[in-house]
Every structure is written in C-alpha cells, then in structure tokens.
Amino acid sequence: MEVDLIIENATVVTASDVHARQDIVVRDGKILAVGQDLKSIFSAKTTIDAQHAFVMPGGVDSHVHLDQDNSPTGDNFETGTRSAIAGGTTTVIAFATQSRTQESIHPVVENYHGRATGKSYCDYGFHLILTNPTPTILRDELPHYVREGISSVKLYMTYEPLKLRDGEILDVMMATRALGMTTMVHAENSDMISWITARLAEEALTAPYYHAISRPSIAEDEAVYRVISLAELSDVPILI
Structure with a gap:
C-alpha cells in the first residue's frame, strides 16, 4: 500500500511509554500505523529518517x-x-x-x-x-x-x-x-x-x-x- 509519509527509526513518546525504533505511517494527514519495520508493508512518497530523534504528539x-x-x-x-x-x-x-x-x-x-x-x-x-x-x-x-x-x-x-x-x-x-x-x-x-x-x-x-x-x-x-x-x-x- 502506498502512503504519503513514513517516519522511520523514531523514538516514539506517548503519555505513558517510550518506544524505540518505531516507524510511523501517515496517509491523508492522519497516522495510519505505528510499529517496527513498517517499510516492508508500506511504500511512501516521502520518508524521513528520525534516528536519534524523539517523536511525540503535538x-x-x-x-x-x-x-x-x-x-x-x-x-x-x-x-x-x-x-x-x-x-x-x-x-x-x-x-x-x-x-x-x-x-x-x-x-x-x-x-x-x-x-x-x-x-x-x-x-x-x-x-x-x-x-x-x-x-x-x-x-x-x-x-x-x-x-x-x-x-x-x-x-x-x-x-x-x-x-x-x-x-x-x-x-x-x-x-x-x-x-x-x-x-x-x-x-x-x-x-x-x-x-x-x-x-x-x-x-x-x-x-x-x-x-x-x-x-x-x-x-x-x-x-x-x-x-x-x-x-x-x-x-x-x-x-x-
């Protein structure tokens, strides 16, 4: 499935947890999936490598x-x-x-x-x-x-x-x-x-x-x- 954006290798911070080496899949301005190795499932128009970076809700x-x-x-x-x-x-x-x-x-x-x-x-x-x-x-x-x-x-x-x-x-x-x-x-x-x-x-x-x-x-x-x-x-x- 093609999506708009994949942010890969991110450290994802939620209200309660921190998850390392996560991929974030975005389609139509919304998060479609979060997990590991999602590039094997989705193809993206744009990919951002977020290694060593934190990604958290706005x-x-x-x-x-x-x-x-x-x-x-x-x-x-x-x-x-x-x-x-x-x-x-x-x-x-x-x-x-x-x-x-x-x-x-x-x-x-x-x-x-x-x-x-x-x-x-x-x-x-x-x-x-x-x-x-x-x-x-x-x-x-x-x-x-x-x-x-x-x-x-x-x-x-x-x-x-x-x-x-x-x-x-x-x-x-x-x-x-x-x-x-x-x-x-x-x-x-x-x-x-x-x-x-x-x-x-x-x-x-x-x-x-x-x-x-x-x-x-x-x-x-x-x-x-x-x-x-x-x-x-x-x-x-x-x-x-």
Missing part, C-alpha cells in the same frame, strides 16, 4: 492571547502560531473578546475567525470572553457555538470594560452548566483594586513596582471565595 496550549481587542498582545495569529509550531505546539486556544456594547456574539466569533483563517500555522480554537451576557446570547447563541466546537467561556470580575456583576456570573453559570461548557473566571475584587490604585496615584506612586502593591493577595482571596460560592450555588465546576 502540544496543546489552552491559554493564548493573540490579536486580542481588550489588551495589547505581542503576537497576531501568524507570528504567534509560527512560534507555537517551532516549539512543538500544534493546537492553541485563544481568547475571543465580546465588547460591552455588542448584543450578539455572532460578529465576535466571525471577527476572530477572520483574524486567524489563512494566517494560523496550527490548529486553533476559542474561549469566548463574555462581557454582555444577554438572555438571547445565553439561550440561543451559546448552544450554536457549542455545536460549532467552542466549549468554554471566560468571565472577569475586574477591569471595567470586562467585569460582570455577581448576578450576571450566575446567569452565565446556569447556561454553561446546561450546555456542559467550561466556565473560566479571572477572580479579583475590582473595588479593592480601584480603591488602592486611586490612593497610590494621589501619592504619585505609579512606578511599575506599585502595580503589585495595588493588587494584594486579599483582593484575589475575596474574589476567589466569592466565585467559588457562586459556583457552589449553581452546582457548576469552574476554572480559576
């Missing part, structure tokens, strides 16, 4: 900021995924941000697909950052994107353009619970941070050192406890 980076609206990002989908591939990461999950004024997430997903399509060097997906979780979005639009393969949302408890009230977080949690989505939360007490930041600014204490001072651990502790309580009330797991 990595998945599930927290990636690329070409994002709500904050400056160092990379777009082209430069970021080129770096990913160079380091062995073959799938990235980036963040697609809804703005506060958007009443629908349809244009959000379409916009971010436009940024990635034809530019990404690897597979990609999205976490949806919800900043305006309207009943229509939660009832009608989220189920559509679950069917399209988006399985997670990200919520913020701080940052003015992004943060949600507790009641809005509960609304989202009830929707994600019903849909089996992962609920991710950035948990910090927004009022504590704003209060401390204002007082530091009054004293002209604005050097980078004071960024950490403006965000003491208690601001995170309180928000984490609060969102865990909301999750317990909703009976939904969360990723903080």
Whole structure:
C-alpha cells in the first residue's frame, strides 16, 4: 500500500511509554500505523529518517492571547502560531473578546475567525470572553457555538470594560452548566483594586513596582471565595 509519509527509526513518546525504533505511517494527514519495520508493508512518497530523534504528539496550549481587542498582545495569529509550531505546539486556544456594547456574539466569533483563517500555522480554537451576557446570547447563541466546537467561556470580575456583576456570573453559570461548557473566571475584587490604585496615584506612586502593591493577595482571596460560592450555588465546576 502506498502512503504519503513514513517516519522511520523514531523514538516514539506517548503519555505513558517510550518506544524505540518505531516507524510511523501517515496517509491523508492522519497516522495510519505505528510499529517496527513498517517499510516492508508500506511504500511512501516521502520518508524521513528520525534516528536519534524523539517523536511525540503535538502540544496543546489552552491559554493564548493573540490579536486580542481588550489588551495589547505581542503576537497576531501568524507570528504567534509560527512560534507555537517551532516549539512543538500544534493546537492553541485563544481568547475571543465580546465588547460591552455588542448584543450578539455572532460578529465576535466571525471577527476572530477572520483574524486567524489563512494566517494560523496550527490548529486553533476559542474561549469566548463574555462581557454582555444577554438572555438571547445565553439561550440561543451559546448552544450554536457549542455545536460549532467552542466549549468554554471566560468571565472577569475586574477591569471595567470586562467585569460582570455577581448576578450576571450566575446567569452565565446556569447556561454553561446546561450546555456542559467550561466556565473560566479571572477572580479579583475590582473595588479593592480601584480603591488602592486611586490612593497610590494621589501619592504619585505609579512606578511599575506599585502595580503589585495595588493588587494584594486579599483582593484575589475575596474574589476567589466569592466565585467559588457562586459556583457552589449553581452546582457548576469552574476554572480559576
């Protein structure tokens, strides 16, 4: 049988084992077989000798900021995924941000697909950052994107353009619970941070050192406890 590619003499690393002197047979972009001496069974258009090299599954980076609206990002989908591939990461999950004024997430997903399509060097997906979780979005639009393969949302408890009230977080949690989505939360007490930041600014204490001072651990502790309580009330797991 003729195939597209055979990688021969590889040391294959899986999640649990290391297998020496393995051949990997690829057809139509998929692994067809892994084993020893497979060149005696298959002929290939291309053969790569991987002696003294490790071959392992591509990595998945599930927290990636690329070409994002709500904050400056160092990379777009082209430069970021080129770096990913160079380091062995073959799938990235980036963040697609809804703005506060958007009443629908349809244009959000379409916009971010436009940024990635034809530019990404690897597979990609999205976490949806919800900043305006309207009943229509939660009832009608989220189920559509679950069917399209988006399985997670990200919520913020701080940052003015992004943060949600507790009641809005509960609304989202009830929707994600019903849909089996992962609920991710950035948990910090927004009022504590704003209060401390204002007082530091009054004293002209604005050097980078004071960024950490403006965000003491208690601001995170309180928000984490609060969102865990909301999750317990909703009976939904969360990723903080």
